[in-house]
Amino acid sequence: MFEKKPTPVTGAMSGTSLDGVDGATLVTDGERIFDFGETAYRPYSAQERDVLHGALGKWPEDAGLDEAAAVILESHAKIYSQLGSVGLCGFHGQTLAHDPKGQGTHQLGDGQALADRLETPVVWDFRSADVALGGQGAPLAPFFHFACAKWMGADAPFAILNLGGVGNLTWIDPRKSRPEEEGALLAFDTGPANAPINDFVQNRFGVAMDEGGAKAAKGRVADGALELFLADPYFHKIPPKSLDRDAFQIMFELVSELSEHDAVATLSAMCAASVMIGVDFCPKPPERLLVTGGGRHNPVIMEMIAAGLKCPVSPIEDAGLNGDMLEAQAFAYLAMRVACGLPTSCASTTGVSVPIGGGVLSYPH
Numbered sequence: 001m002f003e004k005k006p007t008p009v010t011g012a013m014s015g016t017s018l019d020g021v022d023g024a025t026l027v028t029d030g031e032r033i034f035d036f037g038e039t040a041y042r043p044y045s046a047q048e049r050d051v052l053h054g055a056l057g058k059w060p061e062d063a064g065l066d067e068a069a070a071v072i073l074e075s076h077a078k079i080y081s082q083l084g085s086v087g088l089c090g091f092h093g094q095t096l097a098h099d100p101k102g103q104g105t106h107q108l109g110d111g112q113a114l115a116d117r118l119e120t121p122v123v124w125d126f127r128s129a130d131v132a133l134g135g136q137g138a139p140l141a142p143f144f145h146f147a148c149a150k151w152m153g154a155d156a157p158f159a160i161l162n163l164g165g166v167g168n169l170t171w172i173d174p175r176k177s178r179p180e181e182e183g184a185l186l187a188f189d190t191g192p193a194n195a196p197i198n199d200f201v202q203n204r205f206g207v208a209m210d211e212g213g214a215k216a217a218k219g220r221v222a223d224g225a226l227e228l229f230l231a232d233p234y235f236h237k238i239p240p241k242s243l244d245r246d247a248f249q250i251m252f253e254l255v256s257e258l259s260e261h262d263a264v265a266t267l268s269a270m271c272a273a274s275v276m277i278g279v280d281f282c283p284k285p286p287e288r289l290l291v292t293g294g295g296r297h298n299p300v301i302m303e304m305i306a307a308g309l310k311c312p313v314s315p316i317e318d319a320g321l322n323g324d325m326l327e328a329q330a331f332a333y334l335a336m337r338v339a340c341g342l343p344t345s346c347a348s349t350t351g352v353s354v355p356i357g358g359g360v361l362s363y364p365h
Contacts, residue, residue: 011332016165023079090335123335135352144330163295165195188239191274213300219265272304
């Protein structure tokens with residue numbers, strides 16, 4: 001077990017939007033953030049993205065994972081090496097499937113092989129222990145969001161929204177002393193976010209994303225399709241709750257008869273509306289909503305969310321944080337918590353029965 005003292009730790013994240021690997025260094029003792037260090041980004045090539053996309057939905061016992069595992073190992077090793085020598089690495093791997101109340105959760109990536117390659121201790125497999133104890137295994141960033149709230153000096157409840165492949169919301173009461181304390185956090189997946197939009201524009205336009213919301217801005221929202229989407233029972237289920245990247249395939253059926261630009265506008269409205277419903281679950285209205293992840297660069301989605309909420313909505317950069325690297329920083333922070341024997345999730349973030357530190361620490365051979 002690591003000594004609880006300020007330590008430089010590198011984390012990396014490859015999200016379900018499959019754009020690339022984010023890497024970031026953080027100085028932390030597993031509780032406080034002392035400093036934010038260097039960051040790096042390695043985009044996936046079109047070929048690598050195709051390989052990873054082809055592995056989505058697969059479980060550990062399924063065939064055909066070797067090529068995807070090699071892409072994950074090589075891309076992450078380059079990011080960690082680029083960021084230099086640290087005392088510990090946090091390795092999330094690539095989520096391929098998520099079914100916490102069924103088959104479990106699957107993050108592809110061999111942390112022991114990475115530790116051997118980097119000659120550095122690596123914490124990985126962050127979600128399995130949480131699921132084994134009845135938790136959703138997601139979202140995991142909320143404990144880091146709580147540390148960010150302390151670093152910011154926040155003194156009133158607010159919320160952080162991550163718009164990645166899936167949207168997830170963390171409500172934070174920074175007046176509490178620890179993240180696992182009752183009433184400190186509430187976290188859950190709001191609904192689909194960038195993933196269906198990315199998949200649609202890749203299929204129809206041959207581009208990876210709706211850059212700047214340009215395609216959505218040219219379309220009109222189909223209210224009927226939006227209403228049918230919001231009728232799904234998931235949106236009225238009490239959190240904690242979490243989603244697989246491809247949980248809402250019905251979205252594509254609902255927009256199949258629309259023009260291409262109307263379809264993108266409607267998919268964007270589905271993302272925003274699910275966030276609005278999610279905010280209603282907060283124990284107290286948030287003083288503000290800070291948005292992180294790639295979706296904050298989409299002005300159409302941001303304007304839709306702001307129009308539907310009573311609190312100010314802004315990019316997380318307004319609070320001095322890096323919205324492109326927050327997830328990578330989170331897994332650096334969580335790695336240190338695991339190494340120090342501290343919990344990384346609790347009942348109000350994943351529904352797990354007891355606070356648990358859910359990773360595996362592998363030392364290089």
